[in-house]
Amino acid sequence: MGVGIQVEKLNAWYGRTQALHDINLKVQANHATALIGPSGCGKSTFIRCLNRMHETTPEARVEGTIKIGDYDAYQGTSATQLRRRIGMVFQKPNPFPTMSIYDNVAAGLKLNGYRDKKHLDEVVEKSLASSALWDEVKDSIHKKSGASLSGGQQQRLCIARALAVEPEVLLMDEPCSALDPISTGKIEELIFELKAQYTIVIVTHNMQQAARVAEYTGFFLLGRMIEYDKTEKIFTNPSDKRTEDYITGRFG
Amino acid sequence: MPDSKAAPPQKLEISLWRKLTNHLATAFAVSTVVIVLAPLVAIFAYLVIKGVGSLNLAFLTQTPKPPGEIGGGMANAIAGSVLILTIGSLLGVPLGIGAGIYLAEFGQNRFGNAVRFVSDVLNGVPSIVIGIVAYAIVVLRQKHFSALAGGTALAIMMIPTITRTTEEMLLLVPNTLREAAYGLGVPRWRTTLSIVLRTATSGVITGVMLAFARVAGETAPLLFTAFGNQFWNWRLDQPTAALPLQIFTYAISPYDDWHRQAWAGALVLIILIVSAVAAVRYVVRRGTLGGVA
Numbered sequence: 410m411g412v413g414i415q416v417e418k419l420n421a422w423y424g425r426t427q428a429l430h431d432i433n434l435k436v437q438a439n440h441a442t443a444l445i446g447p448s449g450c451g452k453s454t455f456i457r458c459l460n461r462m463h464e465t466t467p468e469a470r471v472e473g474t475i476k477i478g479d480y481d482a483y484q485g486t487s488a489t490q491l492r493r494r495i496g497m498v499f500q501k502p503n504p505f506p507t508m509s510i511y512d513n514v515a516a517g518l519k520l521n522g523y524r525d526k527k528h529l530d531e532v533v534e535k536s537l538a539s540s541a542l543w544d545e546v547k548d549s550i551h552k553k554s555g556a557s558l559s560g561g562q563q564q565r566l567c568i569a570r571a572l573a574v575e576p577e578v579l580l581m582d583e584p585c586s587a588l589d590p591i592s593t594g595k596i597e598e599l600i601f602e603l604k605a606q607y608t609i610v611i612v613t614h615n616m617q618q619a620a621r622v623a624e625y626t627g628f629f630l631l632g633r634m635i636e637y638d639k640t641e642k643i644f645t646n647p648s649d650k651r652t653e654d655y656i657t658g659r660f661g
Numbered sequence: 662m663p664d665s666k667a668a669p670p671q672k673l674e675i676s677l678w679r680k681l682t683n684h685l686a687t688a689f690a691v692s693t694v695v696i697v698l699a700p701l702v703a704i705f706a707y708l709v710i711k712g713v714g715s716l717n718l719a720f721l722t723q724t725p726k727p728p729g730e731i732g733g734g735m736a737n738a739i740a741g742s743v744l745i746l747t748i749g750s751l752l753g754v755p756l757g758i759g760a761g762i763y764l765a766e767f768g769q770n771r772f773g774n775a776v777r778f779v780s781d782v783l784n785g786v787p788s789i790v791i792g793i794v795a796y797a798i799v800v801l802r803q804k805h806f807s808a809l810a811g812g813t814a815l816a817i818m819m820i821p822t823i824t825r826t827t828e829e830m831l832l833l834v835p836n837t838l839r840e841a842a843y844g845l846g847v848p849r850w851r852t853t854l855s856i857v858l859r860t861a862t863s864g865v866i867t868g869v870m871l872a873f874a875r876v877a878g879e880t881a882p883l884l885f886t887a888f889g890n891q892f893w894n895w896r897l898d899q900p901t902a903a904l905p906l907q908i909f910t911y912a913i914s915p916y917d918d919w920h921r922q923a924w925a926g927a928l929v930l931i932i933l934i935v936s937a938v939a940a941v942r943y944v945v946r947r948g949t950l951g952g953v954a
Contacts, residue, residue, distance in 0.1 A: 460844065462840060462843060462844065465839075465840070465843060467769070488843075489846050489847070489848050490846065491846075492843060492844055492845065492846040493845070493846030494846075495844075496844070496845075497840075497844035499837060499840065499841065499844075501837060503835070503837040503838055503840070503841045504841075505838060505841070505842075505856060505859075505860070506838075506860060507859050507860050507862070516842070516845060516847075517845035517846065517847070520842065520845070520847045520851050520852075520855055520856075521845075521846060521847060521851075567841070570841075570845065571844070571845070574845055574846065
């Protein structure tokens with residue numbers, strides 16, 4: 410089951426450049442939350458703070474508190490432990506090129522020392538089924554490399570890989586930006602189904618996409634969160650002028 | 662569109678010129694390949710012509726006969742070369758790959774730059790000097806010329822090449838793969854070994870084979886480390902024969918039979934190196950899925 414996320418006074422830096430200013434946000438469990446905003450506004454940095462991927466960048470720094478469910482993401486947890494509970498899907502599909510489809514999906518478990526073959530088989534099938542890829546690849550999961558799939562299939566493979574470790578939260582950083590409309594449609598359908606089990610935070614440049622998949626939307630600008638509300642409200646009746654300007658295409 | 666009918670002749674003229682330059686460029690590229698490959702083919706052909714006559718069962722199974730006697734072989738030198746190269750690889754490959762991993766994944770600092778610099782300098786040190794170093798640190802201490810000393814000298818020569826190629830190959834692995842592994846909660850050390858090194862395997866192996874092939878033919882660093890031996894020896898702390906040494910000794914000797922054997926030895930050495938490289942490539946290719954990497 411998904412858990413909620415509570416962010417308080419989050420500030421983040423790259424060296425001396427401050428990328429995020431005082432972000433406060435409550436993400437509802439088992440809902441999809443979209444983050445929109447122009448390039449460089451900090452939305453990717455923000456979700457990379459949620460699973461502590463931000464700190465893998467040299468000289469990057471974070472302050473503030475993030476609670477995933479009822480545990481603190483930064484205090485008393487190691488980044489590795491945290492990331493096992495938070496799946497991430499990246500902008501460009503990044504399957505492991507030397508691994509078969511099966512090994513790609515099983516990677517999270519196998520690389521953490523999990524060996525029970527029977528259970529792995531089940532997890533791989535279940536994860537590929539939830540990412541709507543099983544029917545397309547079931548005959549070749551051992552024979553084909555993850556890199557031999559099409560772009561859209563690769564992205565669904567990456568989603569399956571993230572789901573296989575049974576996370577509580579799924580972070581998606583512009584998961585459709587490298588995909589064609591048909592693959593995008595499939596992934597959006599998927600997000601709809603996955604909401605039942607996971608809390609989803611999705612960064613997107615595509616405002617229609619935010620409107621289609623997310624119940625809540627946050628608008629970021631220059632490292633600050635300008636507005637956060639129900640998606641419907643943000644797109645029909647935003648309370649901030651800057652949000653309105655952005656969604657009506659007056660700048661950005 | 663009425664104009665379209667007038668256009669084709671002009672197009673044809675352009676494409677003729679393009680065809681010509683295209684063929685010229687291809688011809689240039691092909692001829693450079695031929696020029697580059699010619700010496701290799703010539704050397705190999707010459708070795709076969711000169712050496713194949715003396716290559717027989719005795720050459721591959723017997724030890725050298727005393728000077729002046731016809732016959733005998735280089736079996737002990739072939740075995741010695743295999744022994745010394747095995748020691749060199751066992752010492753040099755793990756150290757080189759380990760240092761390469763450090764430089765690529767953790768070495769973006771002053772210490773890393775120092776290691777890079779030292780490694781590049783070491784790469785340029787004459788092989789005879791490396792022989793002296795191995796003499797000083799192994800032979801003088803053991804009070805023996807030995808296979809171990811020879812292997813140490815070769816390992817020192819292999820390390821910088823392997824280190825730098827490993828680093829280059831690991832840096833080619835896209836960062837998105839590292840992030841994908843981190844995102845699954847895989848610890849950093851595991852990511853480095855199972856994802857980064859795994860993805861770069863074929864490139865790393867190429868570097869290892871380059872270093873191996875380069876030291877396999879080295880004579881100078883073995884002169885006063887392995888020293889050479891006219892008899893069988895399997896002990897690591899005793900003077901050991903090696904093909905390059907044996908070729909050197911025979912080539913400068915006054916005996917015609919030894920000259921012929923030197924040619925055969927050179928041929929065997931090249932065949933050994935080529936087959937070792939081919940064997941490793943084959944094994945690695947079979948280990949990777951569908952030749953993806």
